[in-house]
Amino acid sequence: MTALPHGIQIHGEFSPEFAEILSPDALAFVAMLHRKFNGRRQELLANRQLRQAELDAGKRPDFLPETQAVRDGDWRIAPLPADLALRRVEITGPVEKKMIINALNSGADSYMTDFEDSNTPNWLNQIQGQINLKQAVRRTLSFSNEAGKRYQLNDKIATLLVRPRGWHLDEKHVTIDGERVSGGIFDFALFLFHNAREQLARGTGPYFYLPKMESHLEARLWNDIFVAAQEGLNIPRGTIKATVLVETILAAFEMDEILYELREHSAGLNAGRWDYIFSCIKKFKTDRDFCLANRAQITMTVPFMRAYALNLVKTCHKRGAPAIGGMSALIPIKGNPEANDKAMAAVRADKTRDAGDGFDGGWVAHPGLVQIAMEEWVKVLGERPNQIDKQRPDVHTTAADLLNFQPEQPITAAGLRMNIDVGIQYLGSWLAGNGCVPIHNLMEDAATAEISRSQVWQWIRSPKGVLDDGSKVTAEMVRALIPQVLDDIRNEHGDATFAKVPYTQAATIFEQMSTSEQFTEFLTLPLYEKI
Numbered sequence: 001m002t003a004l005p006h007g008i009q010i011h012g013e014f015s016p017e018f019a020e021i022l023s024p025d026a027l028a029f030v031a032m033l034h035r036k037f038n039g040r041r042q043e044l045l046a047n048r049q050l051r052q053a054e055l056d057a058g059k060r061p062d063f064l065p066e067t068q069a070v071r072d073g074d075w076r077i078a079p080l081p082a083d084l085a086l087r088r089v090e091i092t093g094p095v096e097k098k099m100i101i102n103a104l105n106s107g108a109d110s111y112m113t114d115f116e117d118s119n120t121p122n123w124l125n126q127i128q129g130q131i132n133l134k135q136a137v138r139r140t141l142s143f144s145n146e147a148g149k150r151y152q153l154n155d156k157i158a159t160l161l162v163r164p165r166g167w168h169l170d171e172k173h174v175t176i177d178g179e180r181v182s183g184g185i186f187d188f189a190l191f192l193f194h195n196a197r198e199q200l201a202r203g204t205g206p207y208f209y210l211p212k213m214e215s216h217l218e219a220r221l222w223n224d225i226f227v228a229a230q231e232g233l234n235i236p237r238g239t240i241k242a243t244v245l246v247e248t249i250l251a252a253f254e255m256d257e258i259l260y261e262l263r264e265h266s267a268g269l270n271a272g273r274w275d276y277i278f279s280c281i282k283k284f285k286t287d288r289d290f291c292l293a294n295r296a297q298i299t300m301t302v303p304f305m306r307a308y309a310l311n312l313v314k315t316c317h318k319r320g321a322p323a324i325g326g327m328s329a330l331i332p333i334k335g336n337p338e339a340n341d342k343a344m345a346a347v348r349a350d351k352t353r354d355a356g357d358g359f360d361g362g363w364v365a366h367p368g369l370v371q372i373a374m375e376e377w378v379k380v381l382g383e384r385p386n387q388i389d390k391q392r393p394d395v396h397t398t399a400a401d402l403l404n405f406q407p408e409q410p411i412t413a414a415g416l417r418m419n420i421d422v423g424i425q426y427l428g429s430w431l432a433g434n435g436c437v438p439i440h441n442l443m444e445d446a447a448t449a450e451i452s453r454s455q456v457w458q459w460i461r462s463p464k465g466v467l468d469d470g471s472k473v474t475a476e477m478v479r480a481l482i483p484q485v486l487d488d489i490r491n492e493h494g495d496a497t498f499a500k501v502p503y504t505q506a507a508t509i510f511e512q513m514s515t516s517e518q519f520t521e522f523l524t525l526p527l528y529e530k531i
């Protein structure tokens with residue numbers, strides 16, 4: 001085995017194939033970024049706790065007085081490369097071989113490949129994902145399934161964007177000077193190291209999506225990492241482009257500031273609706289006045305979600321930046337044409353609304369949705385690549401609009417049971433290595449599952465956590481439902497699958513997470529220690 005650079009240790013499989021990704025030079029590059037920036041990451045994570053303590057004490061977020069000049073200033077992000085000007089439909093999905101090929105061939109303009117919400121970050125998935133992407137960039141990625149069906153890339157493929165993990169996650173299989181490396185720095189640095197030059201030679205570039213940030217200072221950290229990484233690889237400053245997911249309530253108060261921090265490297269903002277809802281629950285979970293209705297009622301048209309989406313379009317377009325819409329969780333339904341038609345009509349309505357509001361494109365979860373979404377953007381854009389020139393002077397979003405958390409009702413027994421069911425099924429699947437699954441005909445990933453499990457925690461504690469039949473949601477009620485839900489899951493999937501997927505372990509973790517006094521910051525944090 002080749003000697004590792006000083007201070008670096010690998011605590012996972014290190015096959016010859018893996019060693020190509022984890023080469024001494026690539027690891028030295030990761031280590032350079034880690035040593036320079038991990039201290040700041042830790043400070044920013046500590047800052048999240050301080051802000052949470054302020055919210056717990058009753059403080060409400062507002063637009064920051066100290067950045068008023070940024071909001072009032074007349075500035076725009078740097079010009080976009082041509083292949084980021086056209087993003088009508090973006091498909092997303094985990095970094096798995098077949099999915100990557102299907103997504104790149106799907107007819108979508110762009111494809112966000114995902115080390116984050118839709119991916120279990122086990123060592124195999126992370127490193128095999130990097131191998132797959134390296135081959136995809138070089139157009140050599142191919143695959144044959146068990147039936148002999150061959151998968152390979154078409155001549156025309158979607159523009160690739162990569163989503164590394166968020167600031168809260170570590171990569172425990174690599175330590176540097178005895179410290180776990182940041183998952184986000186690890187994913188970003190390995191991808192950039194192996195692919196940036198090749199992408200530039202092929203007329204595209206290293207493009208990223210940045211998840212779950214809570215402040216413009218977190219965006220500043222990414223920007224500083226980009227500058228150091230470009231210097232380290234001797235590629236021009238501004239080559240990297242990144243779209244930030246506005247998917248926390250605190251980031252919604254700092255959208256201008258986030259674009260400003262990243263203005264040399266920005267490719268706009270995305271309305272990451274699922275984590276956004278989760279963030280609202282997490283940030284206000286102890287507020288006795290806060291309590292959201294059943295998950296299914298929290299749609300993009302409820303007041304606080306509408307305010308967030310419209311303000312995102314307005315902010316982006318003022319700064320010459322693309323505004324990308326989020327994802328409907330509906331996916332094609334097999335074997336039930338009527339239900340499928342309904343689901344497809346709802347996806348279409350979601351895209352019609354976003355395109356009409358001014359979004360320049362939107363996400364889809366499945367190749368079967370690309371055409372529907374594309375039709376809705378083409379109706380609005382015609383031959384134009386985007387509608388960044390569409391300003392929204394009519395939108396005036398206040399802090400009160402962003403914090404207008406309605407509806408509070410209904411909360412029902414079926415809604416509670418569904419949250420428990422989704423929570424257990426998703427945790428089981430995640431532990432088994434699959435971070436994105438269809439559950440009851442909806443796409444479920446880490447963000448959607450976070451809503452389910454945090455609602456259960458909050459309904460138990462909130463005085464408003466009362467079912468429409470008048471009964472208070474309690475820990476005992478949840479504990480009593482869990483074995484019933486496990487039975488439902490066994491009946492739905494059959495004994496063989498039930499024996500293979502760790503649903504029982506998931507149920508124990510779910511019970512612990514939803515009934516313990518302490519709120520688990522992210523469900524992936526304790527789960528990661530178990531894989």
Ligand SMILES: CC(=O)SCCNC(=O)CCNC(=O)[C@H](O)C(C)(C)COP(=O)(O)OP(=O)(O)OC[C@H]1O[C@@H](n2cnc3c(N)ncnc32)[C@H](O)[C@@H]1OP(=O)(O)O
Pocket residue numbers: 091092093094098099100102103114117118274275327331332364365366367436437438442443444445447448
């Ligand atoms: C909140 C957020 O962060 S949203 C972003 C993260 N979430 C995502 O990216 C969702 C990704 N989507 C998925 O993983 C999948 O669509 C699932 C798990 C929801 C459903 O997948 P499946 O059960 O395999 O769906 P289905 O059987 O209908 O798939 C049909 C074909 O489409 C492919 N496919 C489905 N979704 C995708 C996708 N997102 N990208 C590429 N290919 C896909 C399947 O691999 C399958 O290919 P095949 O016919 O060659 O075998």
Ligand SMILES: O=CC(=O)O
Pocket residue numbers: 117245247271272273274275276326327447
């Ligand atoms: O990442 C997207 C989201 O909705 O969460």
Ligand SMILES: [Mg+2]
Pocket residue numbers: 117211212245247272274275447
């Ligand atoms: Mg998300």
